[in-house]
Amino acid sequence: MFGLVLIVALSILVGVKAIEGFADCSDTLLNSIESPDRGRKAFVYERGCNATAPDTVQINIQPGGTSFDGQKYPGFFIAERAPGIRLQWNGPDSLVVRAEASALKVYRQENRVGDLQITYKLPTP
Numbered sequence: 001m002f003g004l005v006l007i008v009a010l011s012i013l014v015g016v017k018a019i020e021g022f023a024d025c026s027d028t029l030l031n032s033i034e035s036p037d038r039g040r041k042a043f044v045y046e047r048g049c050n051a052t053a054p055d056t057v058q059i060n061i062q063p064g065g066t067s068f069d070g071q072k073y074p075g076f077f078i079a080e081r082a083p084g085i086r087l088q089w090n091g092p093d094s095l096v097v098r099a100e101a102s103a104l105k106v107y108r109q110e111n112r113v114g115d116l117q118i119t120y121k122l123p124t125p
């Protein structure tokens with residue numbers, strides 16, 4: 001009887017650990033650019049979540065002087081993984097996002113983050 005309880009308990013523990021590992025995501029920083037007044041910083045990064053979701057490229061905004069943190073500062077732009085994402089500041093409150101990919105699948109595209117205006121120059125399908 002004890003052996004059966006031990007086997008069930010171990011099976012549950014292994015199942016929980018497998019589910020936790022299945023949902024883990026990791027971020028890889030690709031690029032960053034600071035605003036002209038150094039008050040903000042935009043980060044371009046890839047997020048991989050194992051098999052739970054497709055790999056994506058994301059952009060977030062953080063206060064100037066902070067280290068990259070894709071968990072604390074969620075992406076305002078999320079798209080399928082694609083090369084050639086470029087950022088340009090047009091002032092402390094205006095950011096331009098450009099992409100070179102010819103067929104870019106966009107999951108999220110915010111035009112504002114607080115008082116920051118975001119303009120997109122993306123290819124048309």
